[in-house]
Amino acid sequence: MKKWQIDDIDTWGPSRHELGATIPRSGTADDYNTGGWRVERPVRDREKCNDCMICFFACPDSSVVVEDGKMAEIDLEHCKGCGLCAAVCPRDAIEMTDELEARRKEEE
Amino acid sequence: MSRKAITGNGAVALALKQVEPDVMSAYPITPQTEIAQNYAQFVANGDVKTEYIAVESEHSAMSAAIGAAAAGARTITATSSQGFALMWEMLFIAASLRLPITMPVITRALSGPINIHCDHSDSMGGRDCGWIQLYGEDAQEGYDNAIQAFRIAEHMDVRLPVMTMIDGFIISGAIGPVQTLDDDKVKEFVGEYQAVNPLLDADNPVTVGPFDGLHGWYFEHKVSQNRAMENAMRVIEEVGAEYGKLTGRPYSHFTTHHLDDAEVALVAIGSAAGNAKTVVDGLREKGRKVGLLKVRTFRPFPAAQVAEALAGVQVVGVMDRSDSFGAQGGPLFTEIRSALYDAVPRPQVLNFIYGLGGRDIFPSDIEEAVSVCEQAAAGESVTQERHYLNLRED
Numbered sequence: 461m462k463k464w465q466i467d468d469i470d471t472w473g474p475s476r477h478e479l480g481a482t483i484p485r486s487g488t489a490d491d492y493n494t495g496g497w498r499v500e501r502p503v504r505d506r507e508k509c510n511d512c513m514i515c516f517f518a519c520p521d522s523s524v525v526v527e528d529g530k531m532a533e534i535d536l537e538h539c540k541g542c543g544l545c546a547a548v549c550p551r552d553a554i555e556m557t558d559e560l561e562a563r564r565k566e567e568e
Numbered sequence: 569m570s571r572k573a574i575t576g577n578g579a580v581a582l583a584l585k586q587v588e589p590d591v592m593s594a595y596p597i598t599p600q601t602e603i604a605q606n607y608a609q610f611v612a613n614g615d616v617k618t619e620y621i622a623v624e625s626e627h628s629a630m631s632a633a634i635g636a637a638a639a640g641a642r643t644i645t646a647t648s649s650q651g652f653a654l655m656w657e658m659l660f661i662a663a664s665l666r667l668p669i670t671m672p673v674i675t676r677a678l679s680g681p682i683n684i685h686c687d688h689s690d691s692m693g694g695r696d697c698g699w700i701q702l703y704g705e706d707a708q709e710g711y712d713n714a715i716q717a718f719r720i721a722e723h724m725d726v727r728l729p730v731m732t733m734i735d736g737f738i739i740s741g742a743i744g745p746v747q748t749l750d751d752d753k754v755k756e757f758v759g760e761y762q763a764v765n766p767l768l769d770a771d772n773p774v775t776v777g778p779f780d781g782l783h784g785w786y787f788e789h790k791v792s793q794n795r796a797m798e799n800a801m802r803v804i805e806e807v808g809a810e811y812g813k814l815t816g817r818p819y820s821h822f823t824t825h826h827l828d829d830a831e832v833a834l835v836a837i838g839s840a841a842g843n844a845k846t847v848v849d850g851l852r853e854k855g856r857k858v859g860l861l862k863v864r865t866f867r868p869f870p871a872a873q874v875a876e877a878l879a880g881v882q883v884v885g886v887m888d889r890s891d892s893f894g895a896q897g898g899p900l901f902t903e904i905r906s907a908l909y910d911a912v913p914r915p916q917v918l919n920f921i922y923g924l925g926g927r928d929i930f931p932s933d934i935e936e937a938v939s940v941c942e943q944a945a946a947g948e949s950v951t952q953e954r955h956y957l958n959l960r961e962d
Contacts, residue, residue: 469785472785472788473788473791474788474789474791474792474795475792475795477785477788477789477792478765479666479727479764479765480664480665480666480667480727480765480776480777480789481664481665481777481778481780481785481789482665482765482774482775482776482778483774483775483778484765484772484774485773485774485775486773486774486775487773487775488775488778492779
């Protein structure tokens with residue numbers, strides 16, 4: 461495993477970076493919170509959902525979290541609210557709701 | 569080593585076959601050339617073990633090449649004309665990801681009007697996409713450059729993609745004599761491929777092509793790309809010299825012909841340099857002090873060396889087979905004139921546009937260019953505007 465010490469990266473000139481801006485570790489998208497882009501929030505109805513996992517395969521942001529073979533939750537840190545999961549759900553178990561409304565309720 | 573009568577396309581395809589890279593991606597329909605067709609045949613016949621990816625467009629051809637190269641494969645593709653234009657976006661990605669892809673380009677016109685013939689509009693239009701550009705005069709140079717391209721691209725001080733050009737139809741479709749190396753000599757010359765940070769190295773996972781952030785290091789990476797170009801200046805010469813030891817045909821950034829005592833000189837790139845050489849020889853027999861500089865490396869541009877070679881010449885006539893609309897002249901002209909800005913004394917530099925869309929260039933046209941240069945050298949007033957060779961004038 462490559463080590464990548466980046467504590468002082470703000471001071472790095474052109475010769476210190478990896479070729480082609482490659483980052484010597486994987487899964488870096490996890491560090492990037494794209495949930496803030498969302499204008500609609502998916503809400504899943506646990507009663508209707510039968511864990512068929514079609515939403516898992518459809519999600520372009522890998523935001524359907526699976527635990528023990530079941531759909532556990534939607535990762536709202538990374539879900540951009542595209543609505544594909546709701547569109548493909550055969551049981552209409554996912555509803556797209558207003559994000560601002562949801563946040564307002566959370567703050568109350 | 570053997571001597572073959574072969575087309576430019578055939579010579580380049582043979583070079584690629586002898587290298588036998590891991591992956592070739594190519595769009596198999598026009599404007600693609602016989603290079604991709606021949607290579608597909610090598611694969612189908614079992615002559616090479618290369619993975620051949622037939623894609624649905626040239627944009628996809630370059631995208632697939634980028635993917636394969638990032639995965640860790642020695643990768644090639646080939647293109648021409650509109651196909652080159654469709655690759656545009658991805659050409660920058662290949663260079664900025666520092667992937668040593670090599671690509672022969674058969675230089676042809678860009679539409680419109682729709683025209684399939686030779687000029688340099690395609691590759692010259694791509695001169696700032698971060699690829700190294702080597703231009704060949706004939707099928708032999710197409711073959712030689714295609715082989716050297718791997719060593720240049722893959723050199724650890726460079727790691728940039730390389731495109732090697734020969735002129736559409738005039739060279740690509742015409743049969744000429746080519747000295748070829750034995751397969752094992754070519755494989756030995758290019759050596760084993762060394763991938764840098766390959767995606768398929770599961771023990772060392774990497775992220776390729778990440779978002780650089782809002783306040784990231786894009787600027788630093790661009791400077792790093794340009795430093796690699798500066799390194800390529802040296803590496804191209806080293807590889808060319810080593811290739812010369814192997815073949816008896818050494819290569820550098822350019823070649824000169826009767827330049828030492830020349831009062832006027834032509835600068836040309838591609839197949840017309842061969843015609844210009846013949847014209848220069850004829851004029852020399854008549855006692856006229858004419859020379860020629862044939863450019864091979866256009867990116868990185870060997871400005872200092874070119875300026876040194878042209879020092880002492882009174883008038884330089886630069887022949888461009890493409891134009892840069894609204895610029896001060898064709899791409900080769902602006903490059904040469906800029907290179908000569910610091911020369912003392914500074915030669916006058918004139919621009920001759922020729923051959924667009926496959927318009928023929930005759931020896932008399934090249935002689936006309938020399939005459940215009942001689943008039944300027946004799947102190948006559950000659951326009952700095954573009955001079956057109958074999959254009960139908962109103």
